[in-house]
Amino acid sequence: MINSKLEKTIFWPSLILVLTVTILLVTFRETAAPAISGMMSAINNRLDWAFEFLTIGLFVILIWLMMSRYGKIKLGNPEDQPEFSRFSWGGMLFCAGMGTSIMFWSIVEPLYYFSGPPFGIEAESNKAAEYAVSYGLFHWGISAWALYALPAVVMAYSFYVRKDRSLKISAACRGVLGKHADGFIGKAIDVLVIWSMIGGLGTSLGLGVPMVAAVIGSLFGIEPSLWLNITIIIIWTIIFSSSAYFGLYKGIRKLSDWNVYMALGLAAFVIIVGPTFFLLSYFTDSLGIMLDKFMRMSLHTDPINQGGFPQAWTVFYWAWFAATAPFIGIFIARISKGRSLRELVSNVLLWGTVGSWLYFGVFGGYAINLQLTDQLELTSVLSEEGGPAVIVEVLQSLPLSVVVSTFFVLLGFVFLATSLDSASYVIASVATKELADGAEPARWHRLLWGILLSALAISLTIVGGLDVVQTSSVLVSVPVLLMYILMSYSLIKWLKNNEHLHVYVDDKKRG
Numbered sequence: 001m002i003n004s005k006l007e008k009t010i011f012w013p014s015l016i017l018v019l020t021v022t023i024l025l026v027t028f029r030e031t032a033a034p035a036i037s038g039m040m041s042a043i044n045n046r047l048d049w050a051f052e053f054l055t056i057g058l059f060v061i062l063i064w065l066m067m068s069r070y071g072k073i074k075l076g077n078p079e080d081q082p083e084f085s086r087f088s089w090g091g092m093l094f095c096a097g098m099g100t101s102i103m104f105w106s107i108v109e110p111l112y113y114f115s116g117p118p119f120g121i122e123a124e125s126n127k128a129a130e131y132a133v134s135y136g137l138f139h140w141g142i143s144a145w146a147l148y149a150l151p152a153v154v155m156a157y158s159f160y161v162r163k164d165r166s167l168k169i170s171a172a173c174r175g176v177l178g179k180h181a182d183g184f185i186g187k188a189i190d191v192l193v194i195w196s197m198i199g200g201l202g203t204s205l206g207l208g209v210p211m212v213a214a215v216i217g218s219l220f221g222i223e224p225s226l227w228l229n230i231t232i233i234i235i236w237t238i239i240f241s242s243s244a245y246f247g248l249y250k251g252i253r254k255l256s257d258w259n260v261y262m263a264l265g266l267a268a269f270v271i272i273v274g275p276t277f278f279l280l281s282y283f284t285d286s287l288g289i290m291l292d293k294f295m296r297m298s299l300h301t302d303p304i305n306q307g308g309f310p311q312a313w314t315v316f317y318w319a320w321f322a323a324t325a326p327f328i329g330i331f332i333a334r335i336s337k338g339r340s341l342r343e344l345v346s347n348v349l350l351w352g353t354v355g356s357w358l359y360f361g362v363f364g365g366y367a368i369n370l371q372l373t374d375q376l377e378l379t380s381v382l383s384e385e386g387g388p389a390v391i392v393e394v395l396q397s398l399p400l401s402v403v404v405s406t407f408f409v410l411l412g413f414v415f416l417a418t419s420l421d422s423a424s425y426v427i428a429s430v431a432t433k434e435l436a437d438g439a440e441p442a443r444w445h446r447l448l449w450g451i452l453l454s455a456l457a458i459s460l461t462i463v464g465g466l467d468v469v470q471t472s473s474v475l476v477s478v479p480v481l482l483m484y485i486l487m488s489y490s491l492i493k494w495l496k497n498n499e500h501l502h503v504y505v506d507d508k509k510r511g
Helices: 008-027 029-046 048-067 086-098 101-115 126-139 142-161 174-182 184-220 226-273 276-292 294-298 309-334 341-372 378-385 387-396 401-430 443-463 466-474 477-496 499-510
Strands: 002-004 439-441
Touching (some): 008 029, 008 184, 008 401, 008 443, 048 142, 048 294, 048 309, 048 341, 086 142, 086 309, 086 341, 086 401, 101 184, 101 341, 101 378, 126 276, 126 341, 142 309, 142 341, 142 477, 174 184, 174 477, 184 226, 184 309, 184 387, 184 401, 184 443, 184 477, 226 276, 226 341, 226 401, 226 443, 276 294, 276 341, 309 401, 309 477, 341 378, 341 387, 378 387, 387 401, 401 439, 401 443
Parallel strands (some): 002 439
């Protein structure tokens, strides 16, 4: 693979910003934490309408794109073929987008909805149980993946069709920004994107490390501790650094393949040994409720009763996904050469949605069944001991619990390592000048960001500042709202101007 040169005007400001903001947040975390939490609450409550209209609007744009003649546009030259099999391609885009989050929330989230349901439903009632998994299917389904798909489409069009050889969100906004995409505004956008990636990974670490530590503690009879958390992060660093070192083709692809096989294997095991027919029936019913109430869930803000459910869950999720979407979009774009726009959109929505639904249907359904049949009082465990303790209880309720828990830990390591090596690859790509066909960011560059991410995670774990940093990153979702508008307008402008035809004509002339 050809390596490309460093973009110093993005690399150094990003590095300085990450280190400076992290140090300030940690140093003043006692005052920063409530301030940031207040800002986040204000965003959720005052911009709920904006995030909900954004998400449903992106879904409409993507459906239009698939159904229109533009869906046939190929990402690359007419003779280009996909670089990865459909399985590896789908595995990489799903694993990069989900990480350990899906392992944690697929079990814990339905219990939150069961004890604190929407629409004024009585807590822990049969009606609450009906909505417990259906809302999880909504939050992690088509709408969430629409937030990821739009940046992927615009970035892929810019990179492979318009031949703008930079994997930067600023390039995806060039249709509106013009020459300013290469100036201060463009650089500011790319630096902001890198910060959002750092915080998004902080969220994954914030969920993944305590979860894996709790399961390891139950296996070996030890109490989760600071040193156990640090050891877990170091092991993760070794795994994803090795993968990032070998690059996209030999490292990240293979790790994603193993990840998918392991995730499917664990889900199949629970279906077989668990309450099989209940899981199948409950998923069917939950899917029906979600589809029936899709528009109600999509635009629910509860301004009259002000129960706070849509702000605490739906709007927060849309803000979180929007903040991390540029990273996912850039990565998906990079691996989608040779596909059509229709294929890209449909597969992102399909792979992402089906994978998420599988885990919520199986693990969420299994947890609710344990609660409803009084085998375990999981809502009490959740309120008294937290989510990681719930994970341990659920795993210990399964046959061969020691084997299953060990497998779960391994899957957790692989899942987060897949996200981290994808992230280090993307951050290095954003801070690289140009990436010609077959080019990759320099190996040392990829490793540098991976090691920096781990060092930050360890430092923040020691001083207890990880929550502050990951919450602050969600604040980036506000300017990202504007980025979505810029990207959408740029794409529509390029398509209406038939720029894909001009590029192919120019290629033929040069040939």
